[in-house]
Amino acid sequence: MRQKASLWIERLARLGYAAKGIVYGIVGVLALQAALGTGGKTTDTQGALTTIVTQPFGKFLLSLVAIGLLSYALWRFVEALKDPENKGTDVKGLASRAGSAVSGLIYAGLALSAVKIVLGSRSAGSGNSTADSTARLMAQPFGQWLVGTVGAFILGMGLYHFYKAYSAKFRKDLKLSQMSNTQETWAVRLGRFGLAARGVVLGITGIFLIQAARQSNPQEARGLSGALDALAQQPYGPLLLGIVALGLIAYGTYMGVQARFRRIVTG
Template sequence: MGKFWYNTIYNNSPTTMTQQLTNHVSLWVERLGRFGYVSKGVVYGLVGILAAQAAFGKGGKTTDTQGALQTIVNQPFGKFLLALVAIGLIGYVIWRFVQAIKDPANKGNDAKGLAVRIGYAVNGLIYASLALSAVQIVMGTGSGKNSSDSTEDWTARLLSQPFGQWLVGTGGVLIIALGFYQFYQAFSGKFRKELNLIELSNTEAQWVMRISRFGLAARGIVFCIIYWLVFN
């Protein structure tokens, strides 16, 4: 790190220095984003493992992301592990906001592109809440309230507002639309352009596509279940 700053300050022009600083920052944001995806996978993977254990009578339990965080912190060195997950989730949030603001994927400024970028920002806010929960649990200030309780609270608050039923109904429509969009993505295979399959063999690429389709379809089912549980 010291060598980087020495070379940047003493051996480069101002323009080159700016470019190198920008590239250096971008590299760290990308690394945080990657670490964030790993942390996100750990949380949801743990939710799935616990649910599978419960389904097969192996001592697990059905839980949500908040429950997964609690499960992590209850393990040996749990606070350290959860702190790593929290850092990763914060990185994921930063990456989502970078996608929304800087548009590295070139989604554009038309209606479709702005909708996608707004979606990135909303996703960032959602995971900012999860990251905050992880930090609170590590610090010992977490409330212990699970996601279902929070959802019920927010639903009750919305219903008590003017046009509350319309607001809740709109939320339900958005959730079910997200679910069917996942099905569309799985069926169409358009997500392929987001994958770098060049260095893979045909067999490996086919397996990546199959797993990705399965994951998207499963995610669509989850959104539909959320809609059913919350809005029925």
């Protein structure tokens, strides 16, 4: 029974990585189209869900993505609670496990958004949900400090993504023995490019949150779509946006590599 449970956990994890890859791939494709002036738009992960549902068989496809996102959330909770990779209980290990738990909450919320869209009860990607969330957090005791702390954490995550891209230590998470030399080479390239691009948008998001805390203005906060908009508004904006968009497509593709070749320890 335990072996069957472990097998199902592994399947959930792989399905989850695939769904996450689809969402980020769509965000990247839309941003690339916007950069090239061929349509598209800068959007976030919830906006990607809306894009899916407008396609032929959209509700069916989005339902599958919702299941995948929920699977990913469950896998992240397993990582946080069961600690299958033995992160430990020291400061570094607890921080890693806490990050897994937060990721699980985020993707559980995204899965819920997908379900609501399928049921027709809401539309994703409208308004500034990041500003709304920031306003709620800022209304709490020590709200400005809380927002600033969250911003600093996200900025730190962005810098950590750069480190992972530079070090390529993510290679140890892959079953390299099952990959050809060409597959390994491209997996590392996609991983590095994708992690760096995600580091850019996380860093910009963190800076905006810190700015919102400093000015006590929730409207200064921006999420993924706001970070992409900020890039587009810089000198050489379309070029910058296009590079990061390609990186997000690479990140989505790398999640597909993770779905197939990741070394998943379930216990």
